[in-house]
Amino acid sequence: MGWWKDSIDIVKRQDPAARTSLEVLLTYPGIKALAAHRLSHFLWKHHFKLLARMHSQFWRFLTNIEIHPGAQIASGVFIDHGAGLVIGETSIIEKGAMLYHGVTLGGTGKDVGKRHPTVREGALISAHSQLIGPIEIGKNAKVGAAAVVLTDVPEDVTVVGVPAKVVRVHGQKDEAIIRTLQEAREASYHSSHL
């Protein structure tokens, strides 16, 4: 029951529109997609790869949320709305993360092995943001709606825009710290072979 409780609790905590556990269970496509992913992931890990892909595609058809069976997703993750959301094979999503519709956790097409993003605990990935490559979104970081994120986002930082730039650090608009963090991110981008 732990997984279900974690998954329902986060929805009730984060979404003022959620009224009861039953309503969450019956009407939130994110819960259905994440529950189905547990079976897809089990099949994937036990080398039933084709069955796992077919199972995840079946649930994509029903929910409009595409999660590769290889993705590692903790309990207590919240996918709100979810339509058009894509989560790639080597993505990792930790507890308390929240993702909206239209989000992509995708690859660049140039990396091998771990080639999709890692989303740390409590991070917010807003609607239609595109996170590309084996980058890390730090604990409690926020990615603004429609941002395109190509480099790591430090813990408790907000990034927005295309390409995404730091606009808040610990919720504050401290220009000097923002500039330092942004310069470090740009340096890593230019050395990342993208």
Ligand SMILES: CC(C)(COP(=O)(O)OP(=O)(O)OC[C@H]1O[C@@H](n2cnc3c(N)ncnc32)[C@H](O)[C@@H]1OP(=O)(O)O)[C@@H](O)C(=O)NCCC(=O)NCCS
């Ligand atoms: C980024 C976001 C999470 C806010 O994070 P925050 O840390 O509270 O940041 P703020 O609201 O203080 O905004 C910081 C700056 O970024 C700007 N900003 C906020 N969101 C932005 C976005 N998506 N794109 C571009 N700029 C944005 C603000 O205007 C502000 O600019 P300023 O520095 O010139 O004042 C939020 O604005 C956002 O994008 N939410 C979307 C959530 C979502 O997907 N909802 C869908 C519900 S169905």
